[in-house]
Amino acid sequence: RKEVEQDPGPFNVPEGATVAFNCTYSNSASQSFFWYRQDCRKEPKLLMSVYSSGNEDGRFTAQLNRASQYISLLIRDSKLSDSATYLCVVNQAGTALIFGKGTTLSVSS
Amino acid sequence: NAGVTQTPKFRVLKTGQSMTLLCAQDMNHEYMYWYRQDPGMGLRLIHYSVGEGTTAKGEVPDGYNVSRLKKQNFLLGLESAAPSQTSVYFCASSVAGYRNEQFFGPGTRLTVL
Numbered sequence: 001r002k003e004v005e006q007d008p009g010p011f012n013v014p015e016g017a018t019v020a021f022n023c024t025y026s027n028s029a030s031q032s033f034f035w036y037r038q039d040c041r042k043e044p045k046l047l048m049s050v051y052s053s054g055n056e057d058g059r060f061t062a063q064l065n066r067a068s069q070y071i072s073l074l075i076r077d078s079k080l081s082d083s084a085t086y087l088c089v090v091n092q093a094g095t096a097l098i099f100g101k102g103t104t105l106s107v108s109s
Numbered sequence: 110n111a112g113v114t115q116t117p118k119f120r121v122l123k124t125g126q127s128m129t130l131l132c133a134q135d136m137n138h139e140y141m142y143w144y145r146q147d148p149g150m151g152l153r154l155i156h157y158s159v160g161e162g163t164t165a166k167g168e169v170p171d172g173y174n175v176s177r178l179k180k181q182n183f184l185l186g187l188e189s190a191a192p193s194q195t196s197v198y199f200c201a202s203s204v205a206g207y208r209n210e211q212f213f214g215p216g217t218r219l220t221v222l
Contacts, residue, residue, distance in 0.1 A: 031208070032208050034210075042215070042216075043199055043213035043214060043215055043216055044152070044199070044213050045213065046210045046211070049210075087151070087152070091208075096154055096157070096167060096168070097154075097211065099144075099151045099152040099153075100151060101149065101150065101151035102151060
């Protein structure tokens with residue numbers, strides 16, 4: 001089983017749609033969880049951290065289920081500018097972060 | 110405040126040549142990282158450093174060496190480039206370890222012929 005798994009997509013949605021991405025991780029000892037965003041041919045940038053109680057930042061909601069080792073990202077009211085690849089990131093033991101391969105979102109008008 | 114910068118942005122090497130990629134950060138971060146990103150593989154950690162003068166191996170360290178002589182700089186060396194090292198290389202830095210956001214540089218696109 002790979003350490004961090006994501007559905008690669010692509011997810012093609014119209015503007016205004018709600019879209020959800022899922023991610024599973026294999027290391028039950030992981031303590032830190034993030035969603036990064038990567039635009040085409042650009043560097044990854046932090047979108048949001050994921051907390052056990054769930055957290056929201058505007059149109060974005062992240063959830064963590066430690067028992068199922070599952071992380072989700074919900075995007076409401078999708079905008080054209082949300083088109084990007086979304087990376088699920090989990091820490092391994094110590095310093096290392098493990099990046100998922102990413103889920104590609106394309107929002108169209 | 111430039112954040113994380115990488116030099117060069119693009120490079121083409123022949124098999125067997127050597128080169129050094131330079132990463133610099135002006136955020137006074139302790140931790141620095143080198144990743145490679147290949148199609149279908151995601152980001153993979155090559156080497157990292159938890160402070161000036163320290164380095165450690167990541168997931169895919171073979172064929173690379175690193176040095177952190179100054180806190181703000183992290184160098185990645187390829188001693189004898191191979192076509193398998195064709196990739197996009199990203200440097201990142203963070204205040205501390207895995208609980209903290211990593212800030213990435215713009216990347217170096219390396220092709221080895």
